[in-house]
Amino acid sequence: MLDRAMNIWVENVTAGGVILTDLLIKEKAKVFAELFGSAPLASLPEERAKLHQLLSRFTPDQIYNIDETGLYYRMPPNQTLSFKPVLGQKKDKTRITVLLGTNAIGTDKLKPWVIGNSKRPRPLSRVNFNHLPVHYRGNPKAWMNSEIFEEVLLDMDRHFRLQNKRILLLIDNAPSHFDPNYHPPEDEMEDLESTSTGTSQNQGRRRRRQPNISRLQLTHVEVAFLLPNTTSHLQPLDAGIIASFKNHYKRNYCRHMLELFEKDINKEKINIKESIDYLTDAWENVTEETIHNCWIKTGILPSSTNEDITDATQAQREKIDDEVANINQIIRELGATEDPRGAVLADAINDYFLDLEKEIPTEDVLDDNDIVRLIQEEMCDGEINEIDSEKEEIQVSLDNALKSIQTWISFFEQQQSDEFNIDDLYIFKKYFKITKRLEFQSKKQIQITQFF
Structure with missing residues (x-):
C-alpha cells in the first residue's frame, strides 16, 4: 500500500513541476505510513x-x-x-x-x-x-x-x-x-509486489x-x-x-x-x-x-x-x-x-x-550553488571560508604558553586537595619542557636568519 501511495504521489507532484529530493520523499513516506494506520x-x-x-x-x-x-x-x-x-x-x-x-x-x-x-x-x-x-x-x-x-x-x-x-x-x-x-546487477533485481486496482493486476520488476x-x-x-x-x-x-x-x-x-x-x-x-x-x-x-x-x-x-x-x-x-x-x-x-x-x-x-x-534535517541533496561553493572551497586547499562570520582564534605565542604552563604548575603545587594527584604533575612538566625546547629552537632560527 505504501509503495502504491508513493507512486501516485510522485506522479502527481512531478506533473506539477515539483523537483523531488531524497529527503522530501523519505518524509512523505513517513506521513503515508502513519496515515495507513501504524503499518x-x-x-x-x-x-x-x-x-x-x-x-x-x-x-x-x-x-x-x-x-x-x-x-x-x-x-x-x-x-x-x-x-x-x-x-x-x-x-x-x-x-x-x-x-x-x-x-x-x-x-x-x-x-x-x-x-x-x-x-x-x-x-x-x-x-x-x-x-x-x-x-x-x-x-x-x-x-x-x-x-x-x-x-x-x-x-x-x-x-x-x-x-x-x-x-x-x-x-x-x-x-x-x-x-x-549505484545499481545492482540484474541478478540482484527483485520482484515488485503485486498491486490490485479493481480487476486489473500490475506486476513488474524494480x-x-x-x-x-x-x-x-x-x-x-x-x-x-x-x-x-x-x-x-x-x-x-x-x-x-x-x-x-x-x-x-x-x-x-x-x-x-x-x-x-x-x-x-x-x-x-x-x-x-x-x-x-x-x-x-x-x-x-x-x-x-x-x-x-x-x-x-x-x-x-x-x-x-x-x-x-x-x-x-x-x-x-x-x-x-x-x-x-x-x-x-x-x-x-x-x-x-x-x-x-x-x-x-x-x-x-x-x-x-x-x-x-525540534526535528532538524541532517541530510539532503546539494543544489548547484552548493556544489559550486564546495568545489571552490576544495580549490582553496582548506582556506578559511569567507562566508563564515565567526571570529578567527588568536594564535597563542610560545612565550605566553610557557608563562601559562608555569603558572598552572605553581598553582598545582600549592593545592592541598587530594584531587590534585602529584603523579599527574609530570604531564604538565613534560609539556613545559617541550614548549621550552620549541621556544629555544624558534629563537635560534631567528638568530641564524639575521646573518643573511
Missing part, C-alpha cells in the same frame, strides 16, 4: 525476531548503532546578554550535524563526527584537526552525505581492525547511507537501491539496515541516547551563559570550537547505564525479557526527568537573580531549548 508497527514483532537472530551471533560489546542528529548549537543573535533586540536580523539557525555511536552496553562510545557548514571555520583556523575531540567535516549545508558516511564506515573498519575486533553495525536506511548512483557497501570491502564491520519507518522504535540512539546527549549539552550551555552573565560579559554567541567542546563533554557524560537501558528498551537484544524492557523504559524515563530537572534548576536560578536581565536571559534560553527539541 510499520504491525511489522515490529517480526523485525525484532529477525534482529534477535542476527544479534545472537555477536556479544553485546560487539553490537553497535550510529545515528545523526541536527543541533542548533547557539542561541539566536537577537537574544544576547545585552538583551537588546537586533531589528531586522533573521533568527540564527546556525546548525551542525552530529553523528554519535556506541555499543550495546555503553562501554565504547565512538568519537563523534561533526559536520559544519564550512570546511575550516575561523575559530578552528589555527587548530590541528587531528587534536580535536571529534572528527570534523564541512559542506555548505552542514548535512550528512554519502561521501562522508562512507568515510565514517571506513574509519570504523580501520579502528576495529587495529583492535582485531569484528562488530555488527545497525544503521537506518537514510538516503545519505546509500549511493544513489531495482533495489542498495547501499554501496560491498565496494568498501569492510573486513571488521558488518552493516545491517533497520526496516524503514521503524527506527523510532528499534534504533537505540533514538530511544533516549540522543535525548540524554542533548540534555547534557543544554546543561553545558546553561552553565556557559550563567558564567558570562555573572561576569557581566556581553558575548552574543558561542562559536563552533566552544560548541565542539561542550558537545564532547555532553557525550562523555551520557552514562553506560543510560545507553544500555536504551538498547534494552528497544527490545532488539536477544537476552532482554519483557520485564527487562519495562524496567529499562522506566529507568530511562526517570533519568531523563532528572536531567531536565537539573537544567530547569539552573534556569530558575538565573531567572531569580536580582538583575532583571536574568529573567530575560532565562526566557531566551527556554526559547532556544524549544528549537533544540
Whole structure:
C-alpha cells in the first residue's frame, strides 16, 4: 500500500513541476505510513525476531548503532546578554550535524563526527584537526552525505581492525547511507509486489537501491539496515541516547551563559570550537547505564525479557526527568537573580531549548550553488571560508604558553586537595619542557636568519 501511495504521489507532484529530493520523499513516506494506520508497527514483532537472530551471533560489546542528529548549537543573535533586540536580523539557525555511536552496553562510545557548514571555520583556523575531540567535516549545508558516511564506515573498519575486533553495525536506511548512483546487477533485481486496482493486476520488476557497501570491502564491520519507518522504535540512539546527549549539552550551555552573565560579559554567541567542546563533554557524560537501558528498551537484544524492557523504559524515563530537572534548576536560578536581565536571559534560553527539541534535517541533496561553493572551497586547499562570520582564534605565542604552563604548575603545587594527584604533575612538566625546547629552537632560527 505504501509503495502504491508513493507512486501516485510522485506522479502527481512531478506533473506539477515539483523537483523531488531524497529527503522530501523519505518524509512523505513517513506521513503515508502513519496515515495507513501504524503499518510499520504491525511489522515490529517480526523485525525484532529477525534482529534477535542476527544479534545472537555477536556479544553485546560487539553490537553497535550510529545515528545523526541536527543541533542548533547557539542561541539566536537577537537574544544576547545585552538583551537588546537586533531589528531586522533573521533568527540564527546556525546548525551542525552530529553523528554519535556506541555499543550495546555503553562501554565504547565512538568519537563523534561533526559536520559544519564550512570546511575550516575561523575559530578552528589555527587548530590541528587531528587534536580535536571529534572528527570534523564541512559542506555548505552542514548535512550528512554519502561521501562522508562512507568515510565514517571506513574509519570504523580501520579502528576495529587495529583492535582485531569484528562488530555488527545497525544503521537506518537514510538516503545519505546509500549511493544513489549505484545499481545492482540484474541478478540482484527483485520482484515488485503485486498491486490490485479493481480487476486489473500490475506486476513488474524494480531495482533495489542498495547501499554501496560491498565496494568498501569492510573486513571488521558488518552493516545491517533497520526496516524503514521503524527506527523510532528499534534504533537505540533514538530511544533516549540522543535525548540524554542533548540534555547534557543544554546543561553545558546553561552553565556557559550563567558564567558570562555573572561576569557581566556581553558575548552574543558561542562559536563552533566552544560548541565542539561542550558537545564532547555532553557525550562523555551520557552514562553506560543510560545507553544500555536504551538498547534494552528497544527490545532488539536477544537476552532482554519483557520485564527487562519495562524496567529499562522506566529507568530511562526517570533519568531523563532528572536531567531536565537539573537544567530547569539552573534556569530558575538565573531567572531569580536580582538583575532583571536574568529573567530575560532565562526566557531566551527556554526559547532556544524549544528549537533544540525540534526535528532538524541532517541530510539532503546539494543544489548547484552548493556544489559550486564546495568545489571552490576544495580549490582553496582548506582556506578559511569567507562566508563564515565567526571570529578567527588568536594564535597563542610560545612565550605566553610557557608563562601559562608555569603558572598552572605553581598553582598545582600549592593545592592541598587530594584531587590534585602529584603523579599527574609530570604531564604538565613534560609539556613545559617541550614548549621550552620549541621556544629555544624558534629563537635560534631567528638568530641564524639575521646573518643573511
